[in-house]
Amino acid sequence: MVTDTTRDRAIALPPSTHEFRDIVHRLEAGGSMLPDNPENLKQIIGIYKAYAVPMDFYWRNLLYIAERVFLNPLPAFKYFLPKDYLELHNHYAGDDADLRVWRGDASAHPELLEFVRQGELQRKVPKLLHHLWHDRINMEFAESCMRAMLWHRHMYEPANKFDRYLDSEEYRANADLAIRAYFQGNPLMLGLYKLFPDMFLEQVRQLSYYSNLGLFWEVMAPVFFEMSDLYDEGKLASVPEAMQFLVDGIFAVAARPIYHHVYIRGDRYEIIPKSKGFMWLYEAALPYVEAIFYRTSPFRGTKSYNAQANQVPAEQKDFHYGILYADVFPIGTAGIPPTLLMQDMMHFLPQYLLDDYRKHCRGEDDILSQIGVTFQRSMYNVTSAVIQALRAALLYPLDDPNPRHLQANREFFEAQLDRFIRPEARLRNVQVQDYR
Amino acid sequence: MANIVEVAAAAGNFETLLAVVEAAGLTQTLAEEGPFTVFAPTDEAFAQLSPATVNTLLQNTPQLGRILLYHVVPGSLSRAELLEMKTLNSAEGSPIPVREGDGLEVKNATAIATDIAADNGTIHVIDRVILMG
Numbered sequence: 001m002v003t004d005t006t007r008d009r010a011i012a013l014p015p016s017t018h019e020f021r022d023i024v025h026r027l028e029a030g031g032s033m034l035p036d037n038p039e040n041l042k043q044i045i046g047i048y049k050a051y052a053v054p055m056d057f058y059w060r061n062l063l064y065i066a067e068r069v070f071l072n073p074l075p076a077f078k079y080f081l082p083k084d085y086l087e088l089h090n091h092y093a094g095d096d097a098d099l100r101v102w103r104g105d106a107s108a109h110p111e112l113l114e115f116v117r118q119g120e121l122q123r124k125v126p127k128l129l130h131h132l133w134h135d136r137i138n139m140e141f142a143e144s145c146m147r148a149m150l151w152h153r154h155m156y157e158p159a160n161k162f163d164r165y166l167d168s169e170e171y172r173a174n175a176d177l178a179i180r181a182y183f184q185g186n187p188l189m190l191g192l193y194k195l196f197p198d199m200f201l202e203q204v205r206q207l208s209y210y211s212n213l214g215l216f217w218e219v220m221a222p223v224f225f226e227m228s229d230l231y232d233e234g235k236l237a238s239v240p241e242a243m244q245f246l247v248d249g250i251f252a253v254a255a256r257p258i259y260h261h262v263y264i265r266g267d268r269y270e271i272i273p274k275s276k277g278f279m280w281l282y283e284a285a286l287p288y289v290e291a292i293f294y295r296t297s298p299f300r301g302t303k304s305y306n307a308q309a310n311q312v313p314a315e316q317k318d319f320h321y322g323i324l325y326a327d328v329f330p331i332g333t334a335g336i337p338p339t340l341l342m343q344d345m346m347h348f349l350p351q352y353l354l355d356d357y358r359k360h361c362r363g364e365d366d367i368l369s370q371i372g373v374t375f376q377r378s379m380y381n382v383t384s385a386v387i388q389a390l391r392a393a394l395l396y397p398l399d400d401p402n403p404r405h406l407q408a409n410r411e412f413f414e415a416q417l418d419r420f421i422r423p424e425a426r427l428r429n430v431q432v433q434d435y436r
Numbered sequence: 437m438a439n440i441v442e443v444a445a446a447a448g449n450f451e452t453l454l455a456v457v458e459a460a461g462l463t464q465t466l467a468e469e470g471p472f473t474v475f476a477p478t479d480e481a482f483a484q485l486s487p488a489t490v491n492t493l494l495q496n497t498p499q500l501g502r503i504l505l506y507h508v509v510p511g512s513l514s515r516a517e518l519l520e521m522k523t524l525n526s527a528e529g530s531p532i533p534v535r536e537g538d539g540l541e542v543k544n545a546t547a548i549a550t551d552i553a554a555d556n557g558t559i560h561v562i563d564r565v566i567l568m569g
Contacts, residue, residue, distance in 0.1 A: 099488055099493060159531050159568040252488035255499040277498035282568065393567045395544050408544075415530065 005221055013406050020417045020427065027413045028406075030398050032384035034377055036239040040326035041435055044242060044378035045231040047345065047371070051378075052224035054344035056109045057116075058142035060085045062214030066207045067263050069201065071182050073189070079139045080127055086113065092253065093222040101251060102222035109221075110347055120347065123266065126132065132378050138340035145292050146213045148157030152316055162258065162283040165276060168204045175204040178262045178269040208272055211260040216284040223249045228350070239381060246385035247392065254281035258290065287387050293379060294419065296318035300329065301335020323379045325424040342368045342375070360436055370436055376431050387416050398412040440474055442466040443554040447561075452482035459467030459494055460501035471512035472527075477540050477565045479551055485565060506568050512557045515540050515550040530568040542566060 016024040023033055032391055034040055061078075064085045069078045079310065085110040091098045091335060094106025110117075118124055130136055153163040179200050183189040193200050227245055230236045236245065258280060260272040298321050304311045318358035323338065331339050346367060351355075357370045358364065395412055396405035420427040429435040437443075441463055444450040453476055457463050466472065472560040482490070493500040506528040518524065518540065532543055540547035545564035550561040 125486075156569070161529065248486065252487055253492055254489060255492045255496050255503070257496050257499060274496070277500045277502040279499045279502070286569070288556060390569070394569055402538065405544075 006383075007071045012403055013410060016410060016414065018175070018414045018417060019034055019421060023417060023427070023431075024410065024413050025386070027387070028398060028410065030244075030388075031240045032243040032381050033387075033417075033427060034239055034381045034384065034430055035067050036435070038379075040377060041236070041239050041242060042352065042356075043374045044227055044381050045236065046350045047374045047378045048224035049228035049347045049350050050345040050353070050371075051375070052221045052228070053109050053112050053115075053340075053348035054137050054341070055221045056090075056112050057081070058138045058139065059214045059221060060088055060108065060216035061137075061139050062142055062146065062210045062217070062236045063088070066211035066214060068205060068260060070262050070264070071179065071189075071203055079131065079136070081116075086116070088336070090218055090222055091136065091256070092219055092390070093225070098256070101219075101249060101252070102226040104222075104225055109225070115347055138344050141337070141340035141344065142213070142217075143210075144337055144340075145288075146206070146209050148289045148296045149213060151286070151297065152295050152319070155290050155317075156282065158287070159282050159289055161286075162278055165272065165278070166208060171271070172201060172267070174273075175201055175272045178264065178271055179204065181267065181269060182262075205272065208260040211272070211289065212258055212284050213275045215256070215258050216280065217282065219249070233395040243381055243385045243388065246382060247389045250285065250385065251279065251392075252339075252387040254279060255284075255422050256280040258283040285386075289383065292322055293324050293383055294322045296321045296337075299336050301333060303332065303348070320422060321422055323376055324383060324420070324426060325422075326372075327424075328376055329369050332366075338372060338375075339368065342371045345371055345375070365400075372434050376426055379431050380427065387413070409429050437553065437554050437555045439467045440470070440472060440537075440554045440559060443552060443559060444474075444476060447552075449478045450476055452479050453477060456482075456490075456493070456500060460497050460504055462501060462504055466508075467558075468556070471510075472509060472557035473509040473518070474525075474557060474559050475507045475509075475514040475532075475545070476559050476564065477507070477545070477562050478548065481545070482565050483535060493562075498514065502564075503567065506532070506566060508528060512543045514558060515547070515560065518560075526568075528568060532566065 015021060027033070034044070051108070056220050061081050064081055065075070065078050072078070089096060089106035089428050093100065093102040095103055096106065115137070119130045121133070121135050150222070157164065169420050179193055180190070183193065223246065227236060227242060236242050256270070256279070257274040258278040259270070259274045259276075262269045262271055293309075295382050298305065299320065326338060328338065331342050334337075349371075357367050361370055369386065369416070391409055391412055395427050396402070398409070400406055400409075417427075419425070438446065441454065441457070442532050443493060445453055454556050457466060459464045464506065465542045466474070478526040509524045509532070510527060513521070519536055522534060524534060526532050540550055540560065541558070543566045545562035545566050547560050548563055549561040552561070
């Protein structure tokens, strides 16, 4: 939709000739890649809410594994979140917040606590039985996101300094102290460590990414909760407003520290100290967006890994299997990882979305696919926020009077949209409402 | 002459910059070591940042220090020398592109005043806080 504001601003620059010129003009007018209409707003906000509740579990559990489970060789109970991690105060919610993003409480969301207690069964049975019955939050999804970040390391260098630090002597020494303390009095594991030090070190690097992703999502959960509350109060009325809330959120917390602390027998080991200056924006948010929204890894159920078939690119930078490209219709079938997340979100849908899904397609029968499409829309809006935030940070305001500056902004937007020209990209699909 | 911190203090429109440099514990470095080239954002440049951003930075001084070090380049470089180099290596480690546009352009900032000499370096005044990436 080309708005009047777009036309006013187009006076300064000739129209774009890009394939997605309408979207270029919309971005230049302060809009989102997702068209602005009430239906889209309802879908994205509803799904932010449904996403934030399992995310509230993900970040807590990721930090629990990074800080407490650590190198446990048989971590059979790593998804059994203890009380103190469910009560752990989110730094961006509650009365004692560093910066209060969500007006709600700092400990776990009430709907999450209810689900942990009762699950889908709606019955209070021991945690172990919920787990064995697979009546639980699919933490494997969070771990696969973490692993995607680990596998796609070194993307944002030199602005990102986390990855290079993981390979430094200083990191090795910090990890060594923690590994020795953790296995103190365990000659078998200490002997293995002596024989294969890098095997353990690589595990610690992975745990540092657990911490990284946990700290990233600790911010996003309250942001999404607050957006849902504002929408319910009638204070978020358009898609660009929803995007701008995300942009403001990105800037507000850009400098929160990214670190990895481990607690062993009451002592704290700083494997990555806060004093290294690692920041949420460069060390967590930007690598997350690239690794998860754009790249991830080919779904086992849609691509052949056969080296002769050449279906999977040789270069990691060419990976295009993130949510912005994913075919979400086979969700619920074998070999489609996002199914895990869609199932998690299904438990926490607001009533208005549930009513919508019942009215469309095959009602509740294909609800996971419908959730998948909604989620894809919402992530196009989040990606738009990231693109606008980068433009604001690295380039120029949208109303800059200098035409050269506006041209630089345009080239940036066009370069970002070039990534969606390939046929797998779903940018074209989310422009129309009958994609559901 | 005076050192970089004294020159900035005398100019009068770097109150925020001096306050955050102090908060990050970099005052002594900028006053006594060097030589440095400093791209100094004015008070108006800092005012473009949201209060929440500044608040988070002040709560986390290593992260604040890192942003500030991105505004510092080792060696005392004049405007003419900068334009010859095109890309600078900041003390933070990330590159800073410079070019001639409407005056000297430092990444997405424009220099308001250049070649202000201090004992231990050179100051160029810019109209925007610059960020890595």
